[in-house]
Amino acid sequence: MLSAYDPEAVTIICIDPPGYGTSRPPDRKQEINRCKKDAGYCIKLMETLELTPFAVLGWSEGGRTAIHVGGQGKTLVSHIILLSTSTQVDFRGDMAFKGEEIKKFLIDSL
Template identity: 50%
Template sequence: MTHSEYSEHFAEIDGQKIGYSKYGHGATNMLTICGGVGCYAKDWPLSTLEHFDPEKYTIISIDPPGYGKSRPPERVQNVFRCQKDAVICMKLMEQLELLPFTAVGWSEGSRTALHLAANGIQKINRCVAMAATTRIEKRAVEVTKGMKNTDLWLPADREPYLKHCSNEFFKKQWADIMDTAEECYNMLGGRFPCDALLPRITCPVLLLNGGQDWFHGDQKEIMSRIKDVKMETQLHGGHDFHLKYPKWVVDKIERFITETS
C-alpha cells in the first residue's frame, strides 16, 4: 500500500513503543482509535482515510498499547483499559504538536475517545464516537459469552483480524475482552468508567452507528447526558459500518467538523 500522503511511524511514550500512521498535512488535526483486538491497519486503513482531503486534515491513527505495532508487550485487558489508552493518546498528540484535535474512536476505541473528550478540555475540540456503548446489560453479557470462543466463528468473520495478528493472539485477546464485559457488569453495575464522565464533556460530540448493530447500546441514554451531541445512523450498516460505508462516515464527520468550527 503506497500513498504520498500516508506514512507509518513509531513514538516512545512512557517507555513503550507506540505505532501510528499519519495521513495528510492539513490544519484540522484528528486522532482515530481502533476497536477491540484491532489496529490502525485494520480499522483505519488508507482505503478509508483517503476519503478525507489531505490538504485539509492531518490524521493520526494509533495502535493503543498491546495492539498492532504497539507490541510487545501484549495487551492486558481490564475495565480501565480505555481510560489508560486515553492518556497515551493525549501524550502522542502532544508529542507530535497536533493540538487541539478531534478524537474519533470506533467500538472499544469510542470509549477512549469519550475519555479524551471528558478530560482533554481545550485540547479536544470535538469527539466522534462510533458504535459506542458506555453500559452493558445482562442480556448483552450473555451474548458476549456466546461470542467468546472465536474457534466457533465463521472463517469470514475471523479473517479481518487474522490478517493483522496470529490466531493465538486473537483468540486470547477476544476472550479477555468478553470477560472484561462481564467484569464490568458484575463489578461496576454495567457502567464502563467513561459512562460517569459523559456530563463533563463540553465539546461537541457526534455519535455514528450502524442501524443493524445490536451492540452499540442505548444511544438515547448517552445523548441525554451530553450537553452538545447529535447522532447519525447508517441504516444498512452493522457494527463495522465504517469499513463498509467509508464515504458515508467521512461525509458525516466532515459535515460535523464544518458545523462546529
Template identity: 30%
Template structure:
C-alpha cells in the same frame, strides 16, 4: 482488536486531503506489540491517556477526535480528560455501559474459530496469530468483570462533555443495540445522531464515502 491500517484505511486516505490525520494502535494491539494486550479495570482510561500522550508528543494542542467501538469509549474519555484540546468528537459503535445482554453477546462470540466470520478471522489472524484466542478471551472476561462491578464505561464523563459531538450508528449493528448511541444523544448536550440504514458495526468500511462526508461536514461546521 483491529488495527489503524485494517480498520481505518478508508479514513486515513479519505480524510487526509482536508485534515492532518493521526492514527495509532493502542498498547497491545497491532504494531504496538509486544507486550500483548492486557485488560485491567481502567483500560479504557489508559487508552485515552495514551492517545493524549501521543498528541502531546506530536505537539498538537487542539484536534478533532474520531473513535470506533472500544476506541469510541476511549475517545469520549479523552474529550473529558482534555476538554481544552478536543474541539469536535465523532463516535460510532459506542457504549457508555454494558448490560447482561451485551455480556451474553460477547460470550456467544468467545470461540473465534466457530463464532467469528471468515472475514474477521482473515483480518485478525495475520496480526495476532496464536495470541488471537487468548486475547479475545481476556477481553470477554473483562467485559463480564466490568458488568459485575456495575457496568459503567464512561457515563459520568460523557455527561460532562461540552464539545460538539456527532454520534454515528449502523442500524443493524449486531454488537451495539440502538439504546447505546441513543444514550449518548440524550446525555451529551447539543449532540446529534445519524443512523446508517442497513449498516452494521463497521460503517466506516461499508459506507466509507457517506461516513467520510458526514465527518468532514461536521468538522467544517
C-alpha cells in the same frame, strides 16, 4: 472510511495502544480502566506532535477511549466523534458475546 477525508484538509493520526496490534510486547492487559489509560497515551502523542487542538474519532471500544480523551483533554479536544460505541455492556450484550441469538433479548426494542 478514512480515505474519504481530504488529506489537504485534515491530518489523520491512528493509534495502536500498548499491547494491541504491532505494539507488543507487552501483551494487552484487559483491565477495567484500559480505555482511560489509553486516553493518556493519545493526549501525550498529540501534544508531542504539536497537533492541538484536535478532533478525536473512536470506533467500537475506541469510542470509550475517545470519551476519556475528551474528558482528560478538555482544552485540547475540539470535537469527539463516536461510531458504533457502547459505553457499557448489560446482560443482553453479555449474552451476545456468549454466542446467543441477540434478537431474543431485544424483542422489546424492535
